[in-house]
Amino acid sequence: MMLNYHPTIEMLTDYAAGSLPLTYSLAVSTHLEQCQECQQHVRKLELLGANLFTKKAPDQQTTDTLKETFFDKLNAEVEANTATQAVASTLENAEKAPLDGYCIPRSLRQFVSRNYDELSWMRLSPAVKIATLCEEDGVQVALTRIKAGAHIPTHTHAGEEITLVLEGAFSDEKGIYSCGDFVSRNAKHKHKPRVTKDAECICLTVLDAPIEFTGWLTRFLNPIMRRHHPSTQRG
Missing domain, CATH: 2.60.120.10 (Jelly Rolls)
Known part of the structure; x- marks a missing residue:
């Protein structure tokens, strides 16, 4: 499902860093359950943050190589996980059986x-x-x-x-x-x-x-x- 309105990149960055207030994080988490585009953004932000904390500062050539390799691997991982996530989501929705016909988001x-x-x-x-x-x-x-x-x-x-x-x-x-x-x-x-x-x-x-x-x-x-x-x- 293609969504038209999303959290700002600043809000997603704070969410990925764990610095977004819990009330706003709840709304972002609920949106992420339905938005693969923002899921990918958050995953990239989390991995970039982890990379910054665990690696020493490299020279410019090494930095460019790391970025290219990082995003190539990341995009491959996202594509590989999409089908698995879709199957898991389908199974989970089947187990909910809500009384009013609505599926309650996991975060709520x-x-x-x-x-x-x-x-x-x-x-x-x-x-x-x-x-x-x-x-x-x-x-x-x-x-x-x-x-x-x-x-x-x-x-x-x-x-x-x-x-x-x-x-x-x-x-x-x-x-x-x-x-x-x-x-x-x-x-x-x-x-x-x-x-x-x-x-x-x-x-x-x-x-x-x-x-x-x-x-x-x-x-x-x-x-x-x-x-x-x-x-x-x-x-």
């Missing part, structure tokens, strides 16, 4: 054992509900579930918002996002996500500050969002 099974219905959902509207999975250092990781054809009202971001599509698809002013796509928004963005009409949409979200609804009918939700976000509960 510590929070969702069998199906999304088992979570404690907070309803924002008849079409939108949210379930918090974890909180750390003022950052909230949650699932957002939106009915087919519905939308989240226009809002801005006081901080950074990472959205990873787990099921279904949605669109906003900048594009269409399908299962596996990794979308980043910040305080510069204002959007109105709308779910496609064929199926509900479930997204993993990482928020370091609560979103702010801008419509005069929906602003009453802002105190609720602030009250349930860990960044406003500290101090």
Whole structure:
């Protein structure tokens, strides 16, 4: 499956180095389960990092030779492992047998054992509900579930918002996002996500500050969002 939206190379580098905060690492890990392109990037970054720590500084000619040999071997390994990973993934998915027809990502099974219905959902509207999975250092990781054809009202971001599509698809002013796509928004963005009409949409979200609804009918939700976000509960 070809995905159109991915974590930045800076985020993947921090993830490979083990320096990305756990809340963001959870979103990246979930994306990696579906994205072979980013899997390859992370594998290269990890091996490059290991190579830098274990080898003495060589001259330029040796460096060029090492790089050429390194990437040749790496690409060969990635191609050889792709078929094995695909078979393993198929077998694992067959064992899940989720009750709601959805396959829970491996990285989220510590929070969702069998199906999304088992979570404690907070309803924002008849079409939108949210379930918090974890909180750390003022950052909230949650699932957002939106009915087919519905939308989240226009809002801005006081901080950074990472959205990873787990099921279904949605669109906003900048594009269409399908299962596996990794979308980043910040305080510069204002959007109105709308779910496609064929199926509900479930997204993993990482928020370091609560979103702010801008419509005069929906602003009453802002105190609720602030009250349930860990960044406003500290101090």
